[in-house]
Amino acid sequence: MAKSEYIVSLIKSHFNEEQERFTTMALQIAASEAKMGHIAYAEEIKTIIDKSKERKSKNKSFSKDLQGLLIEKNPFGHLSDLIVPNNIIDKINRIISEFVQRDKLHKHDLENRRKILLSGPPGTGKTLTASIIANELGLPLYTILMDKMVTKFMGETSAKLRAVFDLIEQNRGVFLFDEFDAIGGERSRDNDVGEMRRVLNSFLQFIERDNSESLIIAVTNNQKLLDTALFRRFDDVILFRLPTNEEKLALLKNLLSRYSKKINFTKLLPRINGLSHAEITLACLDAIKDIILSENKEMDNSLILKTIKDRNAAYHK
Numbered sequence: 001m002a003k004s005e006y007i008v009s010l011i012k013s014h015f016n017e018e019q020e021r022f023t024t025m026a027l028q029i030a031a032s033e034a035k036m037g038h039i040a041y042a043e044e045i046k047t048i049i050d051k052s053k054e055r056k057s058k059n060k061s062f063s064k065d066l067q068g069l070l071i072e073k074n075p076f077g078h079l080s081d082l083i084v085p086n087n088i089i090d091k092i093n094r095i096i097s098e099f100v101q102r103d104k105l106h107k108h109d110l111e112n113r114r115k116i117l118l119s120g121p122p123g124t125g126k127t128l129t130a131s132i133i134a135n136e137l138g139l140p141l142y143t144i145l146m147d148k149m150v151t152k153f154m155g156e157t158s159a160k161l162r163a164v165f166d167l168i169e170q171n172r173g174v175f176l177f178d179e180f181d182a183i184g185g186e187r188s189r190d191n192d193v194g195e196m197r198r199v200l201n202s203f204l205q206f207i208e209r210d211n212s213e214s215l216i217i218a219v220t221n222n223q224k225l226l227d228t229a230l231f232r233r234f235d236d237v238i239l240f241r242l243p244t245n246e247e248k249l250a251l252l253k254n255l256l257s258r259y260s261k262k263i264n265f266t267k268l269l270p271r272i273n274g275l276s277h278a279e280i281t282l283a284c285l286d287a288i289k290d291i292i293l294s295e296n297k298e299m300d301n302s303l304i305l306k307t308i309k310d311r312n313a314a315y316h317k
């Protein structure tokens, strides 16, 4: 088959959802590229196919009860990307180090810290931290979709939670209960205010009983939930906060230094008062995109101030 025919078949099989055919066509394209001496292309196509097979086989191992309740995400990021106070870095290092040396601890009847609560304002690095821990430890990262957990009947919710905790036991990984306190939000509007507490209590009981080798990371930005009863269930609690001036500078430098030597970072500080790490990051990425896409723009204070202003205007409409 000529190359263009392969591509037509490939597109057709994609839209007809013929997965097998799609893979066969892709492999044929790889073979024909290899024949033409384009070995690197051929290898790249094969690697993509292999990786997608690996992912699928992992997803297939989820039982039927779990489908739609959690997703596996590729972890990314390194500790050096995270701009937080040193005490938070120390805590994360300790989680990693205790996990790596857990056998040593077990010999002394001690457990590595595995149940972690992250709390703090939006956009300060909580979800990123879970991803970094999984990435640094080479563990798969599963995010539990808490809103899918809640059903009308407590018995069913418990069954779903049990299925998730069974997986936590069978499949070593980082399990992220992101914004776990959001559960029942919809329902409380229907005057079912007890729902959230009920599910939350059940969730905490499962956490308490868990004896697996997985890391469980629960995230909340609801200050009201942070009572000692909640803390007690976790081996460690990490409180995130908005960046200090020093942290803002470090973040700006991390993101922008390689694009320009002209930026006066200190001058930018008053303009990013009250912004979170995520908001600052997004404004910087806007500026980076601008200079990539437009040849006559330069990375300097005025460009960054503009992207910050645009973002601010969008938030405070």
Ligand SMILES: Nc1ncnc2c1ncn2[C@@H]1O[C@H](COP(=O)(O)OP(=O)(O)OP(=O)(O)O)[C@@H](O)[C@H]1O
Residues within 6 Å of the ligand: 081, 082, 083, 084, 120, 121, 122, 123, 124, 125, 126, 127, 128, 129, 221, 251, 277, 278, 279, 281
């Ligand atoms: N402390 C940080 N250091 C470096 N980058 C950060 C930090 N916090 C946030 N970011 C940037 O912002 C993005 C979004 O942050 P993240 O999703 O971790 O925030 P979050 O605390 O989980 O917020 P939310 O409560 O809204 O879920 C990150 O992927 C990263 O690019």
Ligand SMILES: [Mg+2]
Residues within 6 Å of the ligand: 126, 127, 128, 178, 219
């Ligand atoms: Mg988050």
